[in-house]
């Protein structure tokens with residue numbers, strides 16, 4: 001790695017330490033030219049999560065897109081932006097743990113619907129109406145009856 005002070009290429013690692021985040025490693029480096037030290041943070045490159053759409057196309061998992069989809073359903077409910085973001089994070093973590101790198105979009109919708117259902121029925125109904133295919137139709141009818 002190039003020295004940030006003198007631009008020479010020969011820097012040595014003098015210390016390696018894991019940082020608070022387990023996927024990040026902190027390294028102290030010393031330049032062989034000017035002897036100055038600096039710190040680098042190395043991050044493990046995660047494999048991207050790929051979403052398989054209904055038409056079979058693959059698309060990179062997009063947090064913001066999922067968040068927007070959720071926010072459309074949560075307007076004027078008790079689900080705040082923070083909660084919606086938390087749902088996205090939980091969904092992403094769950095998918096990475098269970099499915100590795102490929103996941104069907106329907107499954108993502110089903111997980112989100114399930115989480116919304118536990119927090120706010122109105123948001124759940126709205127989400128499920130838009131993405132009806134994600135939920136069990138009979139169960140969905142019961143839910144509507146329950147809040148009607």
Ligand SMILES: [Zn+2]
Pocket residue numbers: 003004005006007008031032033034035036
């Ligand atoms: Zn240097």
